[in-house]
Amino acid sequence: MTLAVAAPAPVDVRAREALLTCVGRFGLAKTTIDDIAREAGCSRATLYRYFDGKPEIVRRAVVAEHERIAGVVVDAGRTAATFADAVVAVVTTGARELRAHEALQFLLAHEPEAVLGHLAFGPGDRLLVALGDAIAPAFDRWLAPDDATRAGDWLARVVRSYVLMPHPPVDFTDPRAARAFLVQLVIPGLESR
Secondary structure, three states: OOOOOOOOOOHHHHHHHHHHHHHHHHOOOOOOHHHHHHHHOOOHHHHHHHOOOHHHHHHHHHHHHHHHHHHHHHHHHHOOOOHHHHHHHHHHHHHHHHHHOHHHHHHHHHOOHHHHOOOOHHHHHHHHHHHHHHHHHHHOOOOOHHHHHHHHHHHHHHHHHHHOOOOOOOOOOOHHHHHHHHHHHOHHHHHOO
């Protein structure tokens, strides 16, 4: 009997994952192309065949992480039995993903300027609209498409506000605390449309 050996991930995938690992360890400012190449198990020259440089790796890693996290969040909402359960699942899953994201947490703690500019004002609004659009399918069993998009947008704004606080009054990673807050203050506004 022969065992099938899994093929290594493509270079672009390995580079994105390597970037996230390095940023989680050293930060964005100190992570170099050489660090990324070493972590990805390839040469610097190989990376330059796939990317124009570190900024492109960062951009593509952010897009891939956005898609990955949105997929996890939507799946959590779609498996819920009720609309309220879906809202709680979306919020708690999203909060857990953000809290467990080592690269993001390192940046928030040590290089906030690398992140906060993308979460406030114009760029922040564009990001929240994109997040709202991405998580709207979690609610399509209960809401019309426009209402699902508004619910996604509103929840993205609520989670951003609380997750970025140094000491938030509600721990959205805790399903009980999240449910109590959401049932009292958020879900009635989403259902009343």
